[in-house]
Amino acid sequence: MQQAPSLQLHTTRECLGLSHRTRTLMAELHIIGQIIGATGFPQNSLFCKWGVHTGGAWRLLAGLKEGQTQVDMPQTGDMAYWSHPIDLHYTTKGLQGWPKLHLQVWHQDSFGRCQLYGYGYIHVPSSPGQHRLQCATWRPLGSWQDQLAEMFVGGGPQLRSPDLIYSGADRYRLHTVGMGTVELELCVILRHFDRYGVES
């Protein structure tokens, strides 16, 4: 690295443009890890679209909060491996709206057509440390006519807006079927939470 020795440029205060006179240190959260892969789906040529949703008190300082993984066709075994890195740096003024990671697992066939295989979401763990997580997924089920058509031509109902993946508001209208599991490994690093009396 050719950077000058002073690496103090990235303190929270400077990132937020506050002057050096302010003494408040905001609580920070780092989410670092990988979406490892998925298993238990009918076909295993899969990719995943993911995103992180937070409440209004949270502000993203660095990192990409959504993305799409590679398409993996495993040679042996059932698990499709993505090894997709996640590295996010949040700062927050409150505990409400703790980050949630939502996923959509899609299947791509040899012709390049994509079919939805499942939705799922998982809360980012609230205790610091390394966590191995499994996220269960589900797919909306249509009427018997839809299911019959799906058997022949593929496709199937999809959610109009991805908000329903991680909110419970209108879920009672849905009829879904369970699909496979997505495995993730996330490390949570907290900073200055204990100054505010937060125990985790």
Add this chain to the structure above:
Amino acid sequence: MTSNNPAVFLLMINGQIEAADFPEYDDLYCKYCFVYGHDWAPTSGLEEGISQITSKGRGSQSLVWNFPLDITFKSTNPFGWPQIVVSVYGPDTFGNDIVRGYGAVHIPFTPGKHTKTIPMFVPESTSRLQKFTSWLMGRRPEFTDPKVVAQGEGREVTRVRSQGCVTLQFNIVTKDMKKLGYDTTSIEHSPARTPQQL
């Protein structure tokens, strides 16, 4: 060694690329490199390396490298935590050197001993004709820069085939992360907080 108001924390990594498990291939060697964010800088150790070529023994199916890793990083910010990118290469039927897998994993975050097994994948040819031509000519699809495997952007256009895995071992020591306020272990696992037993 002691400082009351440290500005940086250190991450010391010792370990090895222990072995690989590729059922269909033999005579492989690996290259590793570290990918890290702008706030990180290596203070000592080697950032890249190439291992020896190893073969499967008569009895066992594992390809052992036992290749040492030794590096120390300093940083002000956990964002951009270093990742190790491992690329495995070997000969094909005609003797050309081709890539057998790429894989990446974050360096473990907590002090201690860790063993990680990472899956290896290769980019796939886009059509059957290209697959046949690349098999014939010995030029398989590969990434121009293996560091792409450690990034999130641009991955959505890649199609890969996963085959095999590599086992790595790490021993991690951190310095001054707690003094800077970073909490990487939860209360129940931290020994200082447990009450004294009589």
